[in-house]
Amino acid sequence: MKRRLYILCDLEGSSGISPANRQAMRHGSAEWERDGRRSITSDVQAVCEAANEFGIDEIVLNDSHDNGHREPNVLVKELPRNVRIVRRPYLPGKPRRAVRGEPFGIVIVGQHARYGGGGFAPHTIQSPPIGEVTLNGIEVGEIGLELALFMGARLLAVIGEEAAVAEAERLCPNVVGVPVKSLEKDWFPTADETRSIIRKKVLDALRGRNEANGLHLEPPYRFTLRPADGWRFDPRKRFFLGWIARLVFFRLSKGRMSENEATWETKTVVRGLYALHCARGFLIKQAG
Numbered sequence: 001m002k003r004r005l006y007i008l009c010d011l012e013g014s015s016g017i018s019p020a021n022r023q024a025m026r027h028g029s030a031e032w033e034r035d036g037r038r039s040i041t042s043d044v045q046a047v048c049e050a051a052n053e054f055g056i057d058e059i060v061l062n063d064s065h066d067n068g069h070r071e072p073n074v075l076v077k078e079l080p081r082n083v084r085i086v087r088r089p090y091l092p093g094k095p096r097r098a099v100r101g102e103p104f105g106i107v108i109v110g111q112h113a114r115y116g117g118g119g120f121a122p123h124t125i126q127s128p129p130i131g132e133v134t135l136n137g138i139e140v141g142e143i144g145l146e147l148a149l150f151m152g153a154r155l156l157a158v159i160g161e162e163a164a165v166a167e168a169e170r171l172c173p174n175v176v177g178v179p180v181k182s183l184e185k186d187w188f189p190t191a192d193e194t195r196s197i198i199r200k201k202v203l204d205a206l207r208g209r210n211e212a213n214g215l216h217l218e219p220p221y222r223f224t225l226r227p228a229d230g231w232r233f234d235p236r237k238r239f240f241l242g243w244i245a246r247l248v249f250f251r252l253s254k255g256r257m258s259e260n261e262a263t264w265e266t267k268t269v270v271r272g273l274y275a276l277h278c279a280r281g282f283l284i285k286q287a288g
Contacts, residue, residue: 002057005206006095006103006153007047008146011065011073012121013160014040014110015180015195018188025121027066027073040065041075042191043109043159043180046198048080054206056104062086062095064142065110092273096149103153105209106146107202108168111160114141115228119163120183128228129283133276136217143168147215148269154212157205159198162187174212176205221272225262225279232259234284245278257282 011017011025016039023029024036044061051059061083063072076085086098113119115127124130124141133140135148143164147155157176158168162184165177178201180194181187205212227233235257239245249255253275255264262279266272 001101003055003104004058004060004099004101005051005056006060006062006099006106006150007044007109008062008064008095008106008111009040009044009074009109010111010142010160011036011040012110012112012123013119013164013181014043015189015191015193015198016042017120018181019120019183020188022121025065028071032073037073037075039191040073040110041078042195043198044074045079046195047107047109047157047159047202048083050199050202050206051107052080052082054203056206057082059083060086060095060099060103062098092277093149093270095146096270099150103150105154105156105206105212106150106214107156107205108143108146108158109160111143111158111164111168113161113163113167114139114143117141117163117167118184119161120181121161122163126280129231129285130225130280131228131231132224132226134224135272136222138171138217140171141167144171144215145273147171148217148221149273150214151269152216153214154209155214156209156212157202159202171215172213176201176208176212178202219267220265221267221269222265223263223272223276225276226260227283230286231283232286233257233262233279233282234259235282237282237284239281242281245281249275249278249282253278255279
């Protein structure tokens with residue numbers, strides 16, 4: 001059996017991205033081309049080097065920033081040959097199928113905290129309008145939703161904003177945290193400064209895999225979604241493919257919706273994530 005390592009990467013939490021160069025997070029911008037891509041590529045390279053030194057057979061990379069554009073954020077040609085990119089990662093369930101079995105472990109790179117969680121550029125999928133998401137009573141951001149998709153798989157390491165590392169530690173206490181920036185401490189080292197640290201910490205995490213844990217929740221999966229300040233739900237809102245959203249959310253997922261909260265329940269996490277994306281389609285700005 002091949003040992004596959006799954007890497008989820010984002011851009012906001014990568015080394016070298018700070019309030020001084022925010023445009024580096026904007027896909028397609030000159031700053032993204034010059035700084036953003038180089039920063040996240042360096043972080044991912046450090047993880048891949050550790051994985052290959054350890055003996056991982058295949059690395060499955062989900063380059064998820066900005067919904068995984070056709071042109072990746074990571075400079076793919078600068079990665080090892082055993083890296084396979086997940087195409088169209090914005091489809092719920094696609095990353096899990098791409099791994100083709102149980103992953104040896106998960107490493108999250110370049111991660112930011114959930115909306116309201118502190119740190120640099122916190123958000124949950126898109127905030128605003130999304131304010132708070134809970135799953136079986138646990139408040140989750142993108143880290144928690146990804147762990148739910150890979151329910152039970154071991155989270156080995158999280159590299160990113162210090163607030164994101166703390167968020168991951170609350171969900172999986174044995175994860176190896178590698179903070180590479182902190183808004184609260186005004187600490188933003190360069191990718192060159194963090195690369196060797198990332199490599200060493202990820203190698204430690206791989207060697208200590210048996211101590212790592214994942215997220216363990218039992219079905220049914222109960223979701224809630226609350227809007228950010230200044231937003232509300234309008235179940236009568238008309239939008240492109242709104243009839244499909246109504247079918248998935250209200251009928252298939254038994255969803256309920258008020259101005260301030262949407263709730264639904266599903267037997268699988270994937271179906272719950274589809275319902276989440278349908279529910280967000282009904283969010284509108286409050287008047288005034």
